[in-house]
Amino acid sequence: MAKVLMKGNEALGEAAVRAGCRFFFGYPITPQSELPHYLAKRLPEVGGVFLQAESEVAAINMVYGASGAGARVMTSSSSPGISLKMEGISYMAGAELPCVIVNMQRGGPGLGGIQPGQADYFQAVKGGGHGDYRLLVLAPASIQEMVDLMGKAFELADKYRNPVMILGDGILGQMMEPVEFPEMLDPASLPDKPYATTGAREREPRIVNSLFLDPVELEEHNLKLKEKYDHMVAEETRAESYFTEDSEIVLVAYGSSARVAKAAVDQARAQGIKAGLFRPITLFPFPKHQIQEACQNAKQVLTVEMSLGQMVEDVRYNLEFRIPVHFYGRVGGMVPTTRAVFDEIKRLVDGEVD
């Protein structure tokens, strides 16, 4: 298929359709609205259902119902809306139901603003909802990667029977880049789901549930989930390294921040500074081995985020505190500039900071 120029939000919508998703439940919020706009038009064309729910809470519970009934289903929102969805997300993780959740992050806390942010890292990666659970969190940095990861997200959701979050931001949702789509996957070609409530026809009834009143059973259930998360850690880490082999300073950033950091690395390289970029693509599981490898020659690390320092904690932890890890962040919808990040690199390599 030829390349088309498309907004990130719309491209995600088309990618979902091509991944066999036929059900979308959501509630309007900036800056992700083009995604529901697109699907409101597109899903009926392929026999799917688009439904604007009365709230984010209702939307995620519709996703729960549809997923429990065996469908490929998704929702999308932005930061404050994702907070409201947390209840349903925890229930889905508990009931082991697959789905894809898109978060086009904006500035917070509270109502915050509508400009891009990355301050929902902790919420996405560490929990957000109640209980011991994990989301698989994918962090694309370009429109093409968003499209590629959407297919992957549905695949992983089904593989692990777990919600998968695509953690984007206002920039990725709003920007246009050329993109190529994969072929259309026919949802009818997907394997049957042995847990789906479809009516107990000539079989025992199925129950979709996350309630275990017996603590012995609940602990067993939690341990089973933990095993699944360990499996993700062992098998699903993804990352990209850019000029890291000989880097004295390695930048670590995801999503839009990684694009800025990449431009700063280009500038630094042009001036003879041995800088590189490590970009996690999965935020959970965090690519531990990859970051250790990327930073093996680094004297220092600089994490760049649109937050006051969230992923940086995982960077330090995964590097096992062996290398100094510095932080540069902008918040509230302010975006780091290439110049500012470059200046920070220069300051660090010139030894102005220890």
Add this chain to the structure above:
Amino acid sequence: MLRVEFDEERCKGCELCAAACPQRIIVMAPRLNTMGFHPATVTEQERCISCAFCARMCPDVVITVRKEEKKRG
């Protein structure tokens, strides 16, 4: 075969069946079942009219009701 049969182990002794019985033949047994309730029971089976009021009021599906087939012709 009994007209009205009580699965006494399911009975929680709420007495809703007894109150509903137009024949007033349901009584609570003096013994306790394994859940610790005095189960409902009927001794005068021949007085049962198979109206099933008791079963309709029972929250615990304790009661099965039968009646004689009408002889045709």
Add this chain to the structure above:
Amino acid sequence: MLQEIILAGFGGQGVMSMGQLLAYAGMEEDKQVSWIPSYGPEMRGGTANCSVTISDVSVSSPLISEPDTLIVLNRPSLEKFEQDIKPGGLLLINSSLVDRDPLRKDLRILKIPADDLANEKFGNTRVANMILLGAFVAITKAVSLDSVVGALKKVLPEYRHNLIPLNRQALELGAELASGA
């Protein structure tokens, strides 16, 4: 080649579609491109701007803080972005709506009364943006004029395709003015 452009004006001047046309034309020429709009309430009624990158190699950051070119369609846009232009960069001004001279002396500056020309030549101020875009393309050769005309088909909805000839004329007029400048 790396060309980073900021296009700015007020809502309704066609700033967003100018940017999209450029990005589309670049893509059709197999260049690497990106387009980012300002979004939110400010784009409804207030000022609107977008950033476009056209490059021979993959675009590292689509965010532009120091553009090679700034195209301003109204005065607030000049005030907002003039200081950011790279030294020696290009500043294209719609002088019909910008009533002051730029402060920077280190730039290549072209002033085109685009609204007045659009009205005089075509009786339609809505193509003022195309005049400026034509001028930009002629000066920078970031993409070819043909590619921009080709992109019109992609960016304009089907029912607006009757406007393509008019837009093409406006683009050509801008290109002519720039070559004469």
Add this chain to the structure above:
Amino acid sequence: MITVFERPKSLTPAKTHYCPGCTHGIIHRLVAEVIDELDVREDTIGIAPVGCSVLAYNYFNLDMQEAAHGRAPAVATGIKRVHPDKVVFTYQGDGDLAAIGTAEIIHAAARGEKITTIFVNNAIYGMTGGQMAPTTLVGQEATTAPSGRNAETQGYPVRMSEILATIQGTAYIARVSVHNPQEVAKAKKAIKKAFQIQLERKGFALVEVLSTCPTNWGLTPLAAMKWLQENMIPYYPLGVQKTPEEVEV
């Protein structure tokens, strides 16, 4: 001898966890009988709520999903949109439907979702320990209204059926009670109608069933039935609030 009454196939043999005399058991059975009579057991998906009937999935011999508190109508919407040909019902208490899930029920109704809702109103929170419900009567005691519900500070009980009947997307709304065999029979008729409405794709259908909570009302099961009759029915009048317009022959 022929059997005139036995456990419906749509109920499992499991003993319920409900307190003695709690009418949830009666209502479960009525729903199951209706599903049996309509011969849709293998095509039905039920949604259990949070509240006393949280374990309903153990008692209905059907495919079931457990919903978060109040969200059953949203979960039902998701299921029904995926399987428009299946029968989908929610079973919800008064806290679930009339407090934390008010938005979900109102909007499922407004969308005219082709689902059936069984709304069990016993005017109290049972499972969490006798707290005031949105349907607790003025003056009625609850653990969070120890001197009785005070309208001045705690407001008035909500009549959900009347509210829902005003919504265009609803096809059938009825309020019934289960305090004696005659009313139980009427309740079953209404529940059957609410499932038939779904099968005929006429719109959203809900049956509100007035129910007792002997434990938290502090009454014997029999006294609770009397209390329901004397106190709840005057405030929550029985009857059909709304039904499809066509005349039944």
